[in-house]
Amino acid sequence: MSNPQIAGSTLGSSPVPLSVLDLAGVGTGQTVREALESTTALAAAAERWGYTRFWVAEHHGIPAVASAAPPVLLAHLGAATHSIRLGSGGVMLPNHAPLAVAEQFGTLAALHPGRIDLGLGRAPGSDQLTSYALRRRMQNPDEDMADRLTELRHFLRGDFPDNHPFAAIQATPVSPVPVWLLGSSDWSARLAGKLGLPFAFAHHFAGAGGNTLAALDIYRQSFRPSDELDEPYSMIGVSVVAADTEEEAQYQARPGALSMLLLRRGQLQRTPSPEEAAEYPWTQQELDLTAAMQSTEVIGDPQQVAAGLRELVEDFGVQELMVSTRVHGHQAKLRSYELVAEAFRTAPVGV
Numbered sequence: 001m002s003n004p005q006i007a008g009s010t011l012g013s014s015p016v017p018l019s020v021l022d023l024a025g026v027g028t029g030q031t032v033r034e035a036l037e038s039t040t041a042l043a044a045a046a047e048r049w050g051y052t053r054f055w056v057a058e059h060h061g062i063p064a065v066a067s068a069a070p071p072v073l074l075a076h077l078g079a080a081t082h083s084i085r086l087g088s089g090g091v092m093l094p095n096h097a098p099l100a101v102a103e104q105f106g107t108l109a110a111l112h113p114g115r116i117d118l119g120l121g122r123a124p125g126s127d128q129l130t131s132y133a134l135r136r137r138m139q140n141p142d143e144d145m146a147d148r149l150t151e152l153r154h155f156l157r158g159d160f161p162d163n164h165p166f167a168a169i170q171a172t173p174v175s176p177v178p179v180w181l182l183g184s185s186d187w188s189a190r191l192a193g194k195l196g197l198p199f200a201f202a203h204h205f206a207g208a209g210g211n212t213l214a215a216l217d218i219y220r221q222s223f224r225p226s227d228e229l230d231e232p233y234s235m236i237g238v239s240v241v242a243a244d245t246e247e248e249a250q251y252q253a254r255p256g257a258l259s260m261l262l263l264r265r266g267q268l269q270r271t272p273s274p275e276e277a278a279e280y281p282w283t284q285q286e287l288d289l290t291a292a293m294q295s296t297e298v299i300g301d302p303q304q305v306a307a308g309l310r311e312l313v314e315d316f317g318v319q320e321l322m323v324s325t326r327v328h329g330h331q332a333k334l335r336s337y338e339l340v341a342e343a344f345r346t347a348p349v350g351v
Contacts, residue, residue, distance in 0.1 A: 015310060015313055016313050016318065016319055016320050016321055017052040017053075017319075017320045017321075018050075018051055018052065018309075018320075018321050018322075018323060018340070018341065018344055019051055019052045019053035019054070019055065019085075019235070019320060019321070019322040019323070020042070020043075020046045020051050020053065020054045020055065020322065020323055020324075020337065021055050021056075021057060021089045021237055021322045021323065021324040022039050022042060022043075022054065022055070022056055022057075022067070022324070023056070023057050023059065023064075023065045023066075023067050023324070023326075024036055024038075024039040024056065024065065024066035024067040024073065025038075025064060025065060025066070025271055025326060025327075025328075025333075026063060026064050026065065026066050026270045026271065027064075027255070027270055027271040027272070027273060027328040027329065028269075028270045028271065028272055028273055028276065028328070029273065030270065032066045034330075035066040036066055036073070036076075038330040038333070039056070039066075039067075039073070039077070040076065040077060040080050041330070041334070042054075042330075042333060042334060042337065043077045043080060043081050043084065043086075044080055044081055045334055045337065045338070046084060046337060046341075047081050047082065047083060047084040049337065049338060049341035049342075050341055050345070051084060051337075051341065052084070052085060052320070053084065053085040053086070053087060053117060053322070054077065054081070054084050054085070054086055054087075055086070055087045055088060055089030055090075055117065055119060055322065056070050056073050056074065056077075056088065056089065057070070057088070057089050057090065058070050058088065058090065058091055058092050058095070058121075059126065060124070060126035060130045060134065061126050061127055061130040061268070062126070062263070062268060063268050063269055063270050064259055064263075064268075064269065064270050064271045070088040070090075070091055071088075071091075071104040071105065071107075071108060074086050074087070074088070074108055074116070075107075075108060075111065078108065078111055078112040078115065078116075083115070084115070085115050085116070085117055086108075086112065086115055086116055086117070087116060087117025087118060087119050087180075088117070088118060088119045088120075089119045089182060089200070089237070089322065090118075090119035090120050090121040090180070090182040090200075091118065091119065091120055091121070092120075092121050092122065092123060092124055093120045093121070093122060093145060093148050093149060093152065094122055094124070094135055094144050094145050094148060095124060095134045095135060098148045098149075098151040098152035098155055099151075099155055099166075099169065099171060101118075101152055102152055102155035102156050102171040102174075103155075103171050103172060103173075105118050105156070105175065105177050106156070106171055106172070106173040106174060106175035106177070107173065108177075109173075109175035109177050110173050110175065116175075116177045116178075117177065117178050117180060118156075118177045118178065118179050118180065119179075119180040119181075119182050119200060120149065120152075120179065120180065120181055120182060121181075121182040121183070121188070122145040122183075122187075122188065123184075127266075145191075146191065149181075149191075149195075151166070152179075153179060154166070155169075155171040155174075156171065156174070156175060156176050156177060156179070157174070157176045158170055158171065158174040178198070178228070179197055179228070180197065180198045180199070180200055180235075181195075181197050181198070181199050181200070182199075182200045182201075182202065183199065183200075183201060183202065183215065184201070184202040184205065184206035184211075185206070185211075185215065186214065186215050186218045188215075189201070189215040189216070189218045189219040189222070190218055190219070190222050192219055192223075193218065193219045193220070193221070193222030193223040193224065193232070194222055194224060195224075195226060196223065196224050196225055196226025196227075196228055196229050197226070197228060197229070198228070198229060198233040198234070198235070199216075199219045199232070199233070199234050199235070200234070200235040200236065200237060200322065201215050201216060201219075201234070201235075201236050201237070202236075202237050203236040203237055203238055203296055203312075203316075204236075204237040204238055204239040204296060204297070204324055205237075205239075205296075207236070207296035208292065208295060208296055212236060212296075212316060213315070213316060216234055216236075216316055216317070216318070219232060219234060220232045220234070233319050233320075234316075234317075234318045234319055234320075235318055235319065235320035235321065235322055236312065236316060236318050236321060236322070237322045237323075237324055238296075238297070238298060238309065238312060238321055238322065238323055238324065239256075239294075239296065239297040239298070239324050239325070239326060240297065240298045240299070240305060240308075240309070240323045240324070240325055240336065240340055241253040241256070241297070241298075241299045241325055241326075241327060241336055242299075242300065242301070242302055242305040242335075242336045242337075242339040242340050242343070243301065243332070243335065243336065243339070244301065244302075244335075244339070245301055246299075246300045246301045246304060249299050249300050249301060249304075249305075249336075250299060251274055251278070252274060252327045252328075252332045252336070253294070253297070253299045253326075253327070254274060254277040254278065255271050255272045255273060255274055255276070255277040255326075255327060255328045256271065256326030256327060256328075257277070257290045257293060257294060258272050258276075258277045258280055258290075259271045259272060259326065260293060260326075261286060261289065261290060261293075271326070271327075271328050272328065273328045273329075274328055274329075298312070302339045302340075302342065302343035303343060305339070305340055305343055305344075306340075306343035306344050309321055309323075309340075309344055310344075323337070323340060325337060
Protein backbone atom coordinates (compact mmCIF):
# COMPACT_ATOMS: atom_id res chain seq x y z
CA MET A 1 0.00 0.00 0.00
CA SER A 2 1.07 3.61 -0.40
CA ASN A 3 3.04 4.79 2.58
CA PRO A 4 1.41 7.72 4.42
CA GLN A 5 4.86 8.73 5.64
CA ILE A 6 5.82 9.50 2.05
CA ALA A 7 2.84 11.37 0.63
CA GLY A 8 1.24 14.51 1.96
CA SER A 9 1.86 18.25 2.09
CA THR A 10 1.80 20.75 4.94
CA LEU A 11 2.14 23.83 2.76
CA GLY A 12 -1.53 24.67 2.36
CA SER A 13 -2.49 25.04 -1.30
CA SER A 14 0.93 23.98 -2.60
CA PRO A 15 0.72 21.63 -5.61
CA VAL A 16 3.26 19.24 -4.03
CA PRO A 17 5.06 18.88 -0.69
CA LEU A 18 8.15 21.03 -0.29
CA SER A 19 11.15 19.78 1.69
CA VAL A 20 14.69 20.87 2.63
CA LEU A 21 18.10 19.36 1.92
CA ASP A 22 20.87 20.94 3.98
CA LEU A 23 24.63 20.35 3.92
CA ALA A 24 25.47 22.24 7.11
CA GLY A 25 27.45 24.65 4.97
CA VAL A 26 30.55 26.31 6.44
CA GLY A 27 31.41 29.76 5.09
CA THR A 28 34.57 31.79 5.44
CA GLY A 29 34.72 33.36 8.88
CA GLN A 30 32.48 30.64 10.33
CA THR A 31 33.27 27.66 12.57
CA VAL A 32 31.89 24.15 12.15
CA ARG A 33 29.98 24.61 15.39
CA GLU A 34 28.34 27.75 14.02
CA ALA A 35 27.42 25.88 10.84
CA LEU A 36 25.78 23.07 12.82
CA GLU A 37 23.95 25.58 15.00
CA SER A 38 22.71 27.25 11.80
CA THR A 39 21.42 23.92 10.49
CA THR A 40 19.63 23.30 13.79
CA ALA A 41 17.96 26.71 13.66
CA LEU A 42 17.01 26.14 10.02
CA ALA A 43 15.36 22.79 10.84
CA ALA A 44 13.23 24.41 13.54
CA ALA A 45 12.30 27.26 11.19
CA ALA A 46 11.48 24.85 8.34
CA GLU A 47 9.09 23.07 10.67
CA ARG A 48 7.34 26.35 11.50
CA TRP A 49 7.08 27.29 7.84
CA GLY A 50 5.43 23.98 6.89
CA TYR A 51 8.16 22.08 5.08
CA THR A 52 7.52 18.32 4.98
CA ARG A 53 11.04 16.95 5.49
CA PHE A 54 14.48 18.11 6.55
CA TRP A 55 17.27 15.94 5.19
CA VAL A 56 21.04 16.20 5.63
CA ALA A 57 23.66 14.82 3.28
CA GLU A 58 26.80 12.77 3.83
CA HIS A 59 30.00 14.39 2.54
CA HIS A 60 33.59 13.82 3.56
CA GLY A 61 36.76 15.89 3.40
CA ILE A 62 35.06 19.08 2.17
CA PRO A 63 35.76 22.15 4.34
CA ALA A 64 32.55 23.83 3.16
CA VAL A 65 30.34 20.97 4.40
CA ALA A 66 29.92 19.90 8.04
CA SER A 67 27.48 17.01 7.55
CA ALA A 68 29.88 14.06 7.50
CA ALA A 69 27.81 12.00 9.96
CA PRO A 70 24.06 12.23 9.17
CA PRO A 71 22.79 9.93 11.97
CA VAL A 72 24.59 11.99 14.62
CA LEU A 73 23.27 15.25 13.23
CA LEU A 74 19.74 13.87 12.82
CA ALA A 75 19.59 12.83 16.47
CA HIS A 76 20.45 16.39 17.42
CA LEU A 77 17.90 17.86 15.00
CA GLY A 78 15.22 15.54 16.32
CA ALA A 79 15.69 16.99 19.81
CA ALA A 80 15.32 20.51 18.41
CA THR A 81 12.11 19.84 16.41
CA HIS A 82 8.73 18.23 17.03
CA SER A 83 6.92 17.17 13.87
CA ILE A 84 8.94 17.65 10.67
CA ARG A 85 10.25 14.44 9.11
CA LEU A 86 14.03 14.05 9.38
CA GLY A 87 16.24 12.00 7.12
CA SER A 88 19.41 11.42 5.18
CA GLY A 89 19.83 12.77 1.72
CA GLY A 90 21.60 10.53 1.82
CA VAL A 91 23.66 7.99 3.65
CA MET A 92 26.19 6.65 1.14
CA LEU A 93 25.52 2.98 1.77
CA PRO A 94 28.73 1.50 0.30
CA ASN A 95 30.64 3.52 2.93
CA HIS A 96 28.95 1.61 5.78
CA ALA A 97 28.05 -1.81 7.10
CA PRO A 98 24.30 -2.38 6.55
CA LEU A 99 23.82 -3.64 10.12
CA ALA A 100 25.35 -0.43 11.49
CA VAL A 101 23.05 1.71 9.35
CA ALA A 102 20.01 -0.35 10.38
CA GLU A 103 20.82 0.10 14.07
CA GLN A 104 21.60 3.81 13.71
CA PHE A 105 18.31 4.55 11.98
CA GLY A 106 16.40 2.12 14.16
CA THR A 107 17.65 4.09 17.15
CA LEU A 108 16.63 7.36 15.50
CA ALA A 109 13.16 5.94 14.83
CA ALA A 110 12.86 4.85 18.46
CA LEU A 111 13.83 8.33 19.63
CA HIS A 112 11.59 10.13 17.10
CA PRO A 113 8.77 7.75 16.12
CA GLY A 114 7.16 8.24 12.73
CA ARG A 115 9.57 10.99 11.72
CA ILE A 116 12.63 9.28 10.24
CA ASP A 117 13.48 8.70 6.55
CA LEU A 118 16.47 6.74 5.27
CA GLY A 119 17.65 8.11 1.94
CA LEU A 120 20.46 6.06 0.39
CA GLY A 121 23.05 6.80 -2.28
CA ARG A 122 25.99 4.90 -3.75
CA ALA A 123 28.51 7.68 -4.43
CA PRO A 124 31.31 8.11 -1.88
CA GLY A 125 30.51 11.77 -1.18
CA SER A 126 34.21 12.58 -1.31
CA ASP A 127 37.39 12.76 -3.37
CA GLN A 128 39.14 9.61 -4.62
CA LEU A 129 41.64 9.35 -1.77
CA THR A 130 38.95 9.77 0.89
CA SER A 131 36.82 7.28 -1.00
CA TYR A 132 39.68 4.79 -0.83
CA ALA A 133 39.95 5.30 2.92
CA LEU A 134 36.22 4.60 3.23
CA ARG A 135 35.91 1.77 0.71
CA ARG A 136 39.31 0.20 0.04
CA ARG A 137 37.95 -3.35 0.29
CA MET A 138 35.17 -2.77 -2.22
CA GLN A 139 35.35 -4.57 -5.58
CA ASN A 140 32.33 -3.54 -7.66
CA PRO A 141 30.45 -0.49 -6.31
CA ASP A 142 27.25 -1.22 -8.25
CA GLU A 143 26.95 -4.85 -7.21
CA ASP A 144 28.04 -3.93 -3.70
CA MET A 145 25.31 -1.29 -3.43
CA ALA A 146 22.58 -3.71 -4.51
CA ASP A 147 23.79 -6.40 -2.12
CA ARG A 148 24.10 -3.98 0.80
CA LEU A 149 20.64 -2.58 0.12
CA THR A 150 19.08 -6.06 0.21
CA GLU A 151 20.91 -6.84 3.43
CA LEU A 152 19.98 -3.50 5.01
CA ARG A 153 16.27 -3.89 4.25
CA HIS A 154 16.25 -7.34 5.86
CA PHE A 155 17.93 -5.92 8.96
CA LEU A 156 15.41 -3.05 9.10
CA ARG A 157 12.45 -5.43 8.90
CA GLY A 158 13.96 -8.31 10.84
CA ASP A 159 12.94 -10.79 8.13
CA PHE A 160 16.00 -12.65 6.82
CA PRO A 161 15.08 -16.07 5.38
CA ASP A 162 15.75 -18.92 7.79
CA ASN A 163 18.57 -20.24 5.61
CA HIS A 164 20.41 -16.90 5.40
CA PRO A 165 23.75 -16.66 7.25
CA PHE A 166 22.48 -13.58 9.10
CA ALA A 167 19.09 -15.02 10.07
CA ALA A 168 20.17 -15.29 13.71
CA ILE A 169 21.21 -11.61 13.85
CA GLN A 170 18.70 -9.02 14.98
CA ALA A 171 19.31 -5.32 14.52
CA THR A 172 18.66 -3.52 17.78
CA PRO A 173 16.22 -1.91 17.62
CA VAL A 174 14.39 -3.28 14.59
CA SER A 175 12.58 -0.47 12.75
CA PRO A 176 11.19 -0.58 9.19
CA VAL A 177 11.90 3.11 8.48
CA PRO A 178 10.92 4.32 4.98
CA VAL A 179 13.78 3.77 2.52
CA TRP A 180 14.40 6.09 -0.42
CA LEU A 181 16.88 5.62 -3.24
CA LEU A 182 18.77 8.72 -4.34
CA GLY A 183 20.54 9.03 -7.65
CA SER A 184 22.10 11.19 -10.34
CA SER A 185 21.89 8.57 -13.11
CA ASP A 186 19.58 5.88 -14.41
CA TRP A 187 21.22 3.13 -12.30
CA SER A 188 19.45 4.10 -9.08
CA ALA A 189 16.29 4.92 -11.03
CA ARG A 190 16.10 1.35 -12.34
CA LEU A 191 16.80 -0.18 -8.95
CA ALA A 192 14.23 2.02 -7.20
CA GLY A 193 11.63 1.08 -9.79
CA LYS A 194 12.44 -2.63 -9.59
CA LEU A 195 12.12 -2.61 -5.79
CA GLY A 196 9.06 -0.35 -5.67
CA LEU A 197 10.79 2.33 -3.61
CA PRO A 198 10.44 6.12 -3.75
CA PHE A 199 13.12 7.78 -5.87
CA ALA A 200 14.85 11.15 -5.52
CA PHE A 201 16.87 12.51 -8.45
CA ALA A 202 19.67 15.04 -7.98
CA HIS A 203 18.39 17.62 -10.45
CA HIS A 204 20.39 20.27 -8.58
CA PHE A 205 23.70 18.94 -9.87
CA ALA A 206 22.89 16.35 -12.53
CA GLY A 207 19.85 17.79 -14.30
CA ALA A 208 21.50 19.28 -17.39
CA GLY A 209 20.94 17.82 -20.84
CA GLY A 210 17.64 16.15 -20.10
CA ASN A 211 19.09 13.80 -17.48
CA THR A 212 16.30 14.42 -14.98
CA LEU A 213 13.45 13.51 -17.29
CA ALA A 214 15.34 10.49 -18.64
CA ALA A 215 15.95 9.11 -15.14
CA LEU A 216 12.37 9.73 -14.03
CA ASP A 217 11.00 8.05 -17.16
CA ILE A 218 13.16 4.99 -16.48
CA TYR A 219 12.00 4.91 -12.87
CA ARG A 220 8.33 5.06 -13.82
CA GLN A 221 8.65 2.50 -16.62
CA SER A 222 10.52 0.02 -14.43
CA PHE A 223 8.34 0.51 -11.35
CA ARG A 224 6.82 -2.56 -9.73
CA PRO A 225 4.28 -2.17 -6.89
CA SER A 226 5.62 -3.18 -3.49
CA ASP A 227 4.63 -3.26 0.17
CA GLU A 228 5.93 0.33 0.36
CA LEU A 229 4.23 1.85 -2.70
CA ASP A 230 1.36 1.06 -5.05
CA GLU A 231 2.66 3.49 -7.66
CA PRO A 232 5.81 5.52 -8.36
CA TYR A 233 6.69 8.38 -6.02
CA SER A 234 9.38 10.72 -7.30
CA MET A 235 11.13 13.76 -5.90
CA ILE A 236 13.84 16.02 -7.30
CA GLY A 237 16.45 18.08 -5.52
CA VAL A 238 16.51 21.71 -6.65
CA SER A 239 19.05 24.44 -5.92
CA VAL A 240 17.12 27.57 -4.97
CA VAL A 241 18.11 31.05 -3.82
CA ALA A 242 15.31 33.50 -3.09
CA ALA A 243 15.61 37.06 -1.87
CA ASP A 244 13.39 40.12 -1.73
CA THR A 245 14.72 41.26 -5.12
CA GLU A 246 16.18 39.41 -8.09
CA GLU A 247 19.37 41.46 -7.81
CA GLU A 248 19.86 40.44 -4.18
CA ALA A 249 19.17 36.79 -5.02
CA GLN A 250 21.84 36.80 -7.73
CA TYR A 251 24.28 38.45 -5.32
CA GLN A 252 23.63 35.82 -2.63
CA ALA A 253 23.86 32.96 -5.17
CA ARG A 254 27.29 33.91 -6.47
CA PRO A 255 29.28 32.49 -3.48
CA GLY A 256 27.72 29.05 -4.01
CA ALA A 257 28.60 29.19 -7.70
CA LEU A 258 32.18 30.15 -6.91
CA SER A 259 32.43 27.41 -4.30
CA MET A 260 31.32 24.79 -6.84
CA LEU A 261 33.74 26.19 -9.41
CA LEU A 262 36.66 25.92 -7.00
CA LEU A 263 35.56 22.45 -5.89
CA ARG A 264 35.66 21.23 -9.49
CA ARG A 265 39.26 22.39 -9.64
CA GLY A 266 40.10 20.49 -6.48
CA GLN A 267 40.42 23.67 -4.42
CA LEU A 268 38.78 22.67 -1.16
CA GLN A 269 37.84 25.63 1.00
CA ARG A 270 34.92 27.11 2.88
CA THR A 271 32.16 28.87 0.99
CA PRO A 272 33.28 32.40 0.04
CA SER A 273 31.36 35.43 1.25
CA PRO A 274 29.28 37.49 -1.19
CA GLU A 275 31.95 40.18 -1.02
CA GLU A 276 34.69 37.69 -1.88
CA ALA A 277 32.63 36.32 -4.77
CA ALA A 278 32.00 39.86 -6.06
CA GLU A 279 35.71 40.67 -5.94
CA TYR A 280 36.82 37.41 -7.56
CA PRO A 281 38.42 37.99 -11.01
CA TRP A 282 35.95 35.95 -13.06
CA THR A 283 37.10 34.94 -16.54
CA GLN A 284 34.60 34.62 -19.37
CA GLN A 285 35.12 30.86 -19.36
CA GLU A 286 34.29 30.73 -15.66
CA LEU A 287 31.21 32.88 -16.16
CA ASP A 288 30.05 30.57 -18.94
CA LEU A 289 30.60 27.51 -16.76
CA THR A 290 28.73 29.14 -13.89
CA ALA A 291 25.83 29.96 -16.20
CA ALA A 292 25.73 26.32 -17.31
CA MET A 293 25.76 25.09 -13.71
CA GLN A 294 22.98 27.51 -12.78
CA SER A 295 20.79 26.43 -15.70
CA THR A 296 19.08 23.91 -13.41
CA GLU A 297 18.81 26.33 -10.46
CA VAL A 298 15.95 28.62 -9.47
CA ILE A 299 17.18 32.07 -8.45
CA GLY A 300 15.15 35.24 -8.06
CA ASP A 301 12.54 37.13 -6.10
CA PRO A 302 9.66 35.22 -4.47
CA GLN A 303 7.37 35.35 -7.48
CA GLN A 304 10.11 34.22 -9.85
CA VAL A 305 11.08 31.35 -7.56
CA ALA A 306 7.49 30.18 -7.07
CA ALA A 307 6.95 30.20 -10.83
CA GLY A 308 10.21 28.33 -11.41
CA LEU A 309 9.37 25.62 -8.90
CA ARG A 310 5.86 25.13 -10.23
CA GLU A 311 7.28 24.85 -13.73
CA LEU A 312 9.56 22.04 -12.55
CA VAL A 313 6.57 20.21 -11.07
CA GLU A 314 4.72 20.49 -14.36
CA ASP A 315 7.73 19.59 -16.53
CA PHE A 316 8.75 16.50 -14.55
CA GLY A 317 5.49 15.39 -12.94
CA VAL A 318 7.14 14.85 -9.57
CA GLN A 319 5.25 14.32 -6.33
CA GLU A 320 7.66 16.37 -4.19
CA LEU A 321 10.40 19.00 -4.38
CA MET A 322 13.43 19.12 -2.09
CA VAL A 323 15.04 22.56 -1.95
CA SER A 324 18.74 23.07 -1.31
CA THR A 325 20.18 26.56 -0.80
CA ARG A 326 23.91 27.29 -1.08
CA VAL A 327 24.62 30.72 0.34
CA HIS A 328 27.23 32.05 2.73
CA GLY A 329 25.36 33.55 5.67
CA HIS A 330 22.82 32.09 8.07
CA GLN A 331 20.37 34.98 7.72
CA ALA A 332 20.44 34.86 3.93
CA LYS A 333 19.67 31.14 4.04
CA LEU A 334 16.83 31.56 6.51
CA ARG A 335 15.34 34.37 4.48
CA SER A 336 15.50 32.33 1.28
CA TYR A 337 13.66 29.37 2.77
CA GLU A 338 11.06 31.62 4.38
CA LEU A 339 10.35 33.38 1.07
CA VAL A 340 10.19 30.08 -0.82
CA ALA A 341 7.66 28.60 1.62
CA GLU A 342 5.44 31.68 1.56
CA ALA A 343 5.58 32.24 -2.20
CA PHE A 344 5.10 28.58 -3.13
CA ARG A 345 2.13 28.27 -0.78
CA THR A 346 0.30 31.38 -1.98
CA ALA A 347 1.15 31.61 -5.70
CA PRO A 348 -1.90 30.79 -7.86
CA VAL A 349 -1.84 27.51 -9.76
CA GLY A 350 -0.49 27.97 -13.27
CA VAL A 351 1.92 30.78 -12.31
